Amino acid sequence: MSDCYEPPDKVRKMFESLDDIKPEETWRGELKARVLDRGRELRPVARPRFTVARRIAALAAAFLFSSSGVVYAASGAMPDSPLYPLKRSLEKAALLATSGRAEAGLERAFTARRRAEARFLLKHEDTAIKRGSASDRSREKTILKKAQEAGGPGLKNEVEKLRKELRSAPAAGKGRNHKDGPAGPSRELNKGQQRSRKPPKPGV
Amino acid sequence: MANDLEFRKLVERARAHEEEALALIYEQYVDRVYRYVLLRVRNREVAEDIAGQTFLKMVERIGGFKWRGGGFGAWLFRIAHNNVVDWYRRRPDAEELDPQMAATEAGPEAATLAGEALCEALETVKGLKENQRDVVLLRIVAEMTTRETAVILEISEANVRTLLHRALGNIQEQLQEQAHV
Numbered sequence: 001m002s003d004c005y006e007p008p009d010k011v012r013k014m015f016e017s018l019d020d021i022k023p024e025e026t027w028r029g030e031l032k033a034r035v036l037d038r039g040r041e042l043r044p045v046a047r048p049r050f051t052v053a054r055r056i057a058a059l060a061a062a063f064l065f066s067s068s069g070v071v072y073a074a075s076g077a078m079p080d081s082p083l084y085p086l087k088r089s090l091e092k093a094a095l096l097a098t099s100g101r102a103e104a105g106l107e108r109a110f111t112a113r114r115r116a117e118a119r120f121l122l123k124h125e126d127t128a129i130k131r132g133s134a135s136d137r138s139r140e141k142t143i144l145k146k147a148q149e150a151g152g153p154g155l156k157n158e159v160e161k162l163r164k165e166l167r168s169a170p171a172a173g174k175g176r177n178h179k180d181g182p183a184g185p186s187r188e189l190n191k192g193q194q195r196s197r198k199p200p201k202p203g204v
Numbered sequence: 205m206a207n208d209l210e211f212r213k214l215v216e217r218a219r220a221h222e223e224e225a226l227a228l229i230y231e232q233y234v235d236r237v238y239r240y241v242l243l244r245v246r247n248r249e250v251a252e253d254i255a256g257q258t259f260l261k262m263v264e265r266i267g268g269f270k271w272r273g274g275g276f277g278a279w280l281f282r283i284a285h286n287n288v289v290d291w292y293r294r295r296p297d298a299e300e301l302d303p304q305m306a307a308t309e310a311g312p313e314a315a316t317l318a319g320e321a322l323c324e325a326l327e328t329v330k331g332l333k334e335n336q337r338d339v340v341l342l343r344i345v346a347e348m349t350t351r352e353t354a355v356i357l358e359i360s361e362a363n364v365r366t367l368l369h370r371a372l373g374n375i376q377e378q379l380q381e382q383a384h385v
Binding site for chain 2: 010011014015018021022023024027028031032034035036038039040042043044
């Protein structure tokens with residue numbers, strides 16, 4: 001009663017003696033137990049700070065943000081590049097993350113990449129055939145074999161498909177791609193392949 | 205000041221429903237809440253019931269408690285006050301307390317003394333106007349400050365002081381009349 005009008009002594013004593021008025025101990029204890037039980041029911045459940053899914057996401061994000069330059073470089077890697085396996089892994093991850101039309105679009109894009117890579121490999125093969133030394137050819141063959149293995153069945157199939165196209169193209173006059181240019185693999189390959197079979201056609 | 209800070213930390217822990225904090229707050233307030241409610245309702249069983257409701261509501265609502273106005277004590281006694289008001293609305297003709305049953309301390313002498321004090325207090329506040337009685341019980345029995353009492357009763361601090369002054373004056377007169385009888 002300190003911040004107010006001070007009551008007369010008798011009044012103060014009357015009210016002070018009320019301090020002896022207390023609840024029964026049994027009731028006091030029972031209520032306390034109920035209060036604490038209720039508190040336990042309402043206590044928020046502690047959640048683990050990091051679930052497995054969050055850890056994976058955090059690692060993926062850390063990888064992407066820390067290696068964005070590597071990712072960018074890998075996107076244009078050819079089969080003979082050490083970054084080529086990373087490129088293929090990123091393509092697989094992209095396919096897993098999409099579905100429906102987006103997935104179909106990505107598959108078309110990646111198929112086009114395989115064809116471009118197949119042309120690149122065939123150009124390598126042609127170069128190896130052109131070089132005189134056996135060791136050069138052997139080295140190139142090893143590189144090509146490893147590149148095709150890294151590319152998986154998709155790349156191997158594209159290489160075979162392209163070879164067939166290129167073999168059939170000069171005879172039928174179809175499939176010649178002038179965009180390949182004079183140094184393009186198709187003409188060079190045709191020349192290389194035809195060397196062993198029949199003489200080149202005039203004007204080709 | 206240090207005690208205020210310690211108490212604030214205790215309340216923050218209780219807001220997270222930490223068991224030890226809830227237990228400490230309970231121990232700090234249970235006797236005062238019980239005494240206040242008992243003098244308001246004048247029935248021991250009802251006082252136990254209402255005091256119990258008050259503390260269970262405290263646990264349920266403490267997560268939303270904010271430090272404003274009168275502080276934690278005012279917030280808790282406002283719950284008690286509202287519970288008493290609700291009870292009166294539902295049961296206006298409640299049975300009067302037997303003063304001899306009010307005291308619970310071990311030993312018949314203490315029980316009798318406490319019972320007499322309670323009886324005297326009950327008679328005294330019974331003769332007061334409702335708003336004066338509320339102020340007296342909160343300021344004196346519940347040990348609330350003027351500011352806390354103002355927050356609980358939703359009146360101004362000046363009004364609390366005025367009501368208390370008048371109430372104590374009336375009590376003084378009653379006691380003097382009883383002494384002369």
